[in-house]
Amino acid sequence: MHDVNTYLSVNGVRLTLNHRCILSAINLQCHRHQVTGLLGRNGAGKSCLFQVIYGILPAEKSIEFNGQVLYAAYRRPDLITSLPQFHFIPKRATIRSVLKNFGLTPDELLHYFPGFRGSDTGAMGNLSTGERRLIEIFTIVRSAAAFSLLDEPFSNLSPLHTETVMQLIKNETSRKGFLITDHRFQQVLDIAQKAYVLKNGGTHLVEHNEDLALLGYTSYRNPG
């Protein structure tokens, strides 16, 4: 079990793809019991940053977990799990086997998503896009890792399920931390204790809502 001050620190990331500098001035910290939001326009490099943190995209970087350098985070599912923005669970796998592999039970799933009652023996490929996404979100959010990276967890979800997922994430902060990116920024900000905007390859801490407009992430609105 990790202590309360557990943190994930990401610094000095430098990523160049096709002679284009994607990431260059990254500095962010995530803490356990917190949701950290990462916002940014399309193409800003959010997903690339997630892949760099997870260790599957080679880049210059300094990823530290509690002060210890983490080279390939994906080899440590006890520390970090990652939800990509696409479907990642094989279609032939059954819901029950997927849950079991993540150390979860169907009852835990049904507690949040009763709509899956009776279908836990079915294959992932038989589910709708949204249902598949729900299972994927549930397994990563509920995984035993100290931190989970969530890339667009709210996409393809109905408003009701979005609320349930937000509640699920909030509940899980009692034992772990999250780094979330999603274009539905209001939902991200509603559950995040801290947020960054990724712009021009660097991270900028958001201290006030106006910062989002100043950083060019949202359109400027005159308070008057």
Next chain:
Amino acid sequence: MKLHLRIQLLFGFYLSFILYSLAVDAAAAMLYAAYGSGIFPMLWLLKFMTLLFTCYTIHRRKKSEYYYYYNQGLSLRQIWIPVLVFDIGLFLCITLVFHA
């Protein structure tokens, strides 16, 4: 990671191309039965080439599913090496059975 979970995950991954592989193994076994041990180097070449093609295709088609294995703590090497060793072992067993 527990051994049975690892085996279960690797077998699940192997299922994604087991049919192609078994088809090649069966074809190789029949060729072996028809032409004898002299054809053995050719069969290895056939297996090697088809395996290379299968790996390339599966790697492209199943790229997104790697996350499933990453989230269980398996790296690409930890997925592919045991699966390929098993597949080549199976090929060897099948041809030897035909030889016997």
